[in-house]
Amino acid sequence: MPRQIFQLRISLSGVRPTVWRRVLVPGGYTLDRVHRVVQHAMGWRDCRLHSFEIDGVQYGEPDPDGELAVQDELDVRLDAVLGKGSRFHYIYDFGDWWEHDLLVEDVFVADADERYPTCLDGERAGPPEGVGGPQGYLLVLTALAHADHPEHSAMREWVAPGFDPAAFDAGRVATLLRHFC
Structure with a gap:
C-alpha cells in the first residue's frame, strides 16, 4: 500500500492575528512524532507537558503516578485515528495552556521525490515560551508595538533578540522538520 501523507493545518487558538502552519506528515507517524512536528513548526522548545485530544480521548506521555488518564501516544498512529476533514486538539504547557x-x-499518496515531514506555509512567529498563554502574549505584543508603553523596554529585553511577531520562514521550519522529526 502506498504511503499516505496527511496535510495538517495547525492554528494556535486564542491568538490574534492567527499563528498557523500547514505541514505534510506521514500517516504512519505515531502521535509522539506528530508532537515533535508541532513543536518545531510552532517554534516551541519542548520543555513543558503536552497532550492530544481526539474524539474525546486524551493521548500523551503516560503519567508514572497514574494521576493523568492519557492513552500512550507511542501506541497510536495518525492514520489509525484520523482521516480527511478530521479535527483534533493539541495542548502544550498545562500552565500557559497553548x-x-x-x-x-x-x-x-506520498510523492517519491519529496521528503517528509515538511512545512508548506504559515504565518507569524510562535509566541515565546513562558509568556503566560494567549493573554500574556497579547500583553507582550501590545508592549512591543508601542515604544511609549511602560513595559516596552522590559519586553524588548525579555523576548529573544530580533524577535519579530510577524515573521515566519516556512523553509527554515521545513529544514528543522526534516532534521528532527
Whole structure:
C-alpha cells in the first residue's frame, strides 16, 4: 500500500492575528512524532507537558503516578485515528495552556521525490515560551508595538533578540522538520 501523507493545518487558538502552519506528515507517524512536528513548526522548545485530544480521548506521555488518564501516544498512529476533514486538539504547557486546533485538510499518496515531514506555509512567529498563554502574549505584543508603553523596554529585553511577531520562514521550519522529526 502506498504511503499516505496527511496535510495538517495547525492554528494556535486564542491568538490574534492567527499563528498557523500547514505541514505534510506521514500517516504512519505515531502521535509522539506528530508532537515533535508541532513543536518545531510552532517554534516551541519542548520543555513543558503536552497532550492530544481526539474524539474525546486524551493521548500523551503516560503519567508514572497514574494521576493523568492519557492513552500512550507511542501506541497510536495518525492514520489509525484520523482521516480527511478530521479535527483534533493539541495542548502544550498545562500552565500557559497553548491550545492548537489541527485540521486534516487532505490525505494523499506520498510523492517519491519529496521528503517528509515538511512545512508548506504559515504565518507569524510562535509566541515565546513562558509568556503566560494567549493573554500574556497579547500583553507582550501590545508592549512591543508601542515604544511609549511602560513595559516596552522590559519586553524588548525579555523576548529573544530580533524577535519579530510577524515573521515566519516556512523553509527554515521545513529544514528543522526534516532534521528532527
